Amino acid sequence: MGGIGIWQLVIVAVIVVLLFGTKKLRNLGGDLGSAVKGFKSAIGEDKEQKNSAEKTSDTLADNSTSATEDVSKTTASKTKETDQV
Incomplete structure (x- = not known):
């Protein structure tokens, strides 16, 4: 009782x-x-766009971190050169 049988579906x-x-x-x-x-x-397509956006933001974050490290290394080496002179 209460269920739909195969004959009712047919x-x-x-x-x-x-x-x-x-x-x-x-x-x-x-x-x-x-x-x-x-x-x-x-x-x-929405998932692909989201993944590519995340990859782009991760790449930008990595690049900005690398750029900051490069700038600090360059500044440190210039400071050492100035101290030596």
């Missing part, structure tokens, strides 16, 4: 086919499949 399927016809249902299924495929590709 009856509903037969009624739907009789109401809409197989051609219209096939077109509806194709449209639904295209919509799902487009949605998945949009999600994938």
